[in-house]
Amino acid sequence: GDSVTQMEGPVTLSEEAFLTINCTYTATGYPSLFWYVQYPGEGLQLLLKATKADDKGSNKGFEATYRKETTSFHLEKGSVQVSDSAVYFCALHEPGNTPLVFGKGTRLSVIA
Amino acid sequence: DADVTQTPRNRITKTGKRIMLECSQTKGHDRMYWYRQDPGLGLRLIYYSFDVKDINKGEISDGYSVSRQAQAKFSLSLESAIPNQTALYFCATSLAGHGRGGANTGELFFGEGSRLTVL
Numbered sequence: 001g002d003s004v005t006q007m008e009g010p011v012t013l014s015e016e017a018f019l020t021i022n023c024t025y026t027a028t029g030y031p032s033l034f035w036y037v038q039y040p041g042e043g044l045q046l047l048l049k050a051t052k053a054d055d056k057g058s059n060k061g062f063e064a065t066y067r068k069e070t071t072s073f074h075l076e077k078g079s080v081q082v083s084d085s086a087v088y089f090c091a092l093h094e095p096g097n098t099p100l101v102f103g104k105g106t107r108l109s110v111i112a
Numbered sequence: 113d114a115d116v117t118q119t120p121r122n123r124i125t126k127t128g129k130r131i132m133l134e135c136s137q138t139k140g141h142d143r144m145y146w147y148r149q150d151p152g153l154g155l156r157l158i159y160y161s162f163d164v165k166d167i168n169k170g171e172i173s174d175g176y177s178v179s180r181q182a183q184a185k186f187s188l189s190l191e192s193a194i195p196n197q198t199a200l201y202f203c204a205t206s207l208a209g210h211g212r213g214g215a216n217t218g219e220l221f222f223g224e225g226s227r228l229t230v231l
Contacts, residue, residue: 042225043204043225044222046219089155
């Protein structure tokens with residue numbers, strides 16, 4: 001079945017450091033890919049998405065590119081802030097009547 | 113007001129008690145979901161419903177039941193709570209997007225969560 005694997009955390013970075021959170025997937029079809037973010041005490045919210053190969057999703061300075069050849073959707077940000085401290089989830093969705101499949105999440109802590 | 117509202121937000125109960133978590137939404141979405149979040153295990157799907165007459169088991173449905181009372185309401189029940197059901201529970205909704213490239217395909221909208229502790 002479909003699955004999402006993302007790097008284990010926690011990840012601790014200093015403010016203004018470069019961030020990469022790796023995400024790879026296994027899918028039978030041609031999925032859409034998502035990154036969700038969960039800030040402390042809140043539910044998940046969509047950060048960015050990409051629906052086809054080579055698409056780049058971007059939001060709030062975060063980017064991720066849909067790489068079909070490597071089945072990856074790595075999350076990057078050039079300069080993190082303390083306010084980016086959160087748990088980040090990679091997810092995929094196959095077209096049709098199937099729920100999203102989530103990775104296990106990566107906790108990011110950014111220190112000043 | 114939140115578009116997806118969960119009640120209660122926090123609940124402490126004892127082993128063997130029946131517990132109901134409620135979810136209501138004002139987004140007009142057909143699809144609703146219940147997830148469970150545990151440290152190190154990410155989000156796991158308990159049940160989902162694509163419309164009022166549709167109920168589907170997710171990855172970890174044992175020990176849980178659901179009721180879709182209306183398009184806007186989806187409740188999760190623990191008939192006899194046990195300590196390993198201590199977790200953070202999330203309700204989510206989505207549009208019935210189909211097909212690759214659809215603007216809303218697969219996107220979920222989450223409530224703020226219900227923290228349940230079973231002693």
